[in-house]
Amino acid sequence: MHRGPRHAGGGQAVNGRAAGAAAVWALGATQIIGYGTLYYAFSILAASIAQDLNWSLEWVYGAFSAALLAGGLLAPISGGWIDRFGAGRVMVLGSVTAALALAGIALAPDRAFFVLGLVAIEAVSTLVLYDSAFAALAQIAGQDAKRRIGQLTLIGGFASTLFWPLTAWLLDSLTWREIYLLFAGLHLLLCAPLHMMLIARRRGPAQERGERAVPAGREVQGSLPEAARRRAFLLLLAGFSAGGFVLSAVLVHMVPVLGGLGLGAGAVLVGSLFGPAQVLGRLVNMAFGRDLPSTRLAVLSAGLLPAAIALLLLTAPWLPAALLFAVILGLGSGLVSIVRGTVPLELFGSRGYGAMLGKITAVRLVVTAGAPFAFALLLERAGSAAALWGMAAIGLIGMLALLALARLAAAPAVTAAGAAGAEPESAAR
Structure with a gap:
């Protein structure tokens, strides 16, 4: 009499794992295309864009920064739609509108239309990049979402590795406008159908009636009780924003800063290790961090940033230590991408998860948008060493905020209340 239910439950578990695995591969492809076309390709095409529009390169990058900020401000709206x-x-909507936005910028007749198209690209990017993909995995994989998010970030980490050389190769035979038209076709013909698959994967009896975004039985209950959630959310914002500020500032200026510390030609070699180290960090997490609470992983990822900067400052211009700096910084950055999705899910649950990620992204992007400019001022007025010590201090503050969050999450009263099934509805209120 008991075989039927056990068999059915086992079949559901197998189907759930299969759905999660398929979603990871589908989203991995769309994240590589999404980040590659909507973000990484711009740095390769910027010089051609500036020449074609008879505009200075600084203004082109300034328009890009403004577009990133505008996209961040719209992130809470896309998060609400996801929920x-x-x-x-x-x-699916994001893929179609991304194709239209890319086509629009390719056909822009002047600077004003170019800026409008750029803002449109970064606005619709919030519908298709990591935050939306993390929410999709929470809706499809349920309790297995934490592991699936780690797998997805590992695949997505190859976006720059693939699209920087691909875009440069295309630019040898195509104009920047033709390249953006080609990228529009990728979103329409590849990403949109792959995202359509996610609708079928997610669909269940509850979704047929439109009752909720997360299927019954797959909803993740957050570990924090209502009383602790506002404080936890503020600590989360502080930690993520500080880390984002440091990475945004240092990465934009990495090569000139390394040169200013006396590394000379070695600066390019040091910078080239950052991307592979990000992927390495995600691989290490997949292999050894499966049972590590996301809050502890967040503390580790945040702590690696000031540690890397301090190592560089204390040893420059010694090249081997500078290479280790790039590896440690890359490891931290790779882990940051994972905890952005897993910590809110673990602490607050899957109900309202999309809206919460939207709020976090909005705050983080608003804070980090000015980081390259602020760091440039510090470099000019105080020099490379003082500017980097300032970044290390900000990174340390972010780590301390996440350490306080980890302690709050691990408190016996919090754990007991979370196990009792505290309602996850108003995590960020």
Whole structure:
């Protein structure tokens, strides 16, 4: 009499794992295309854009920074749509509108239309990049979402590795406008159908009636009780924003800063290790961090940033230590991408998860948008060493905020209340 239910439950578990694995591969492809076309390709095409529009390179990058900020401000709206309509539907819409935005910028007749197109690209990017993909995995994989998010960031880490050389190769035979038209076709013909698959993967009896975005039985309950959630959310914002500020500032200026510390030609070699180290960090997490609480991983990822900067400052211009700096910084950055998705899910649960990620992204992007400019001022007025010590201090503050969050999450009263099934509805209120 008991075999039927056990068999059915086992079949559901197998189907759930298969759905999660398929979603990871589908989203991995769309994240590589999304980040590659909407973000990384711009640095390769910027010089051609500036020449074609008879505009200085500084103004082109300034328009890009403004567009990134505008996209961040719209992130809470896309997060709310994800919770209401499901990530699959929102990502299909995002793929179609990304194709239109890319085509629009390719056909822009002047600077004004170019800026409008750039803002449109970064606005719709919030519908298709990591935050939306993390929410899709939470809706599809449920309790297995934490592991699936780690797998996804590992695949997505190859976006720059693939699209920087691909874009440069295309630029040898195509104009920047033709390249953006080609990228528009990728979103329409590849990403949109892959995102359509997510709707079918997510669909269940509850979704047929439109009752909720997360299927019954797959909803993740957050570990924090209501009383602790406001404080936890503020600590989360502080930690993530500080880390984002440091990475945004240092990465934009990495090569000139390393040169200013006396590394000379070795600066390019040091910078080239950052990307592979990000992927290495995600691989290490997949291999050894499966049972590590996300809050502890967040503390580790945040602590690696000031540690790397301090190592560089204390040993420059010694090249081997500078290479280790790039590896440690890359490891931290790679882990940051994972905890951005897993910590909110672990602490606050999957209900309202999309809206929460939208709020976190909005604050983080607003804070980090000015980081390259602020760091440039510090470099000019105080020099490379003082500017980097300032970044190390900000990174340390972020680590301390996440350490306080980890302690709050591990408190016996919090754990007991979370196990009792505290309602996750108003995590960020």
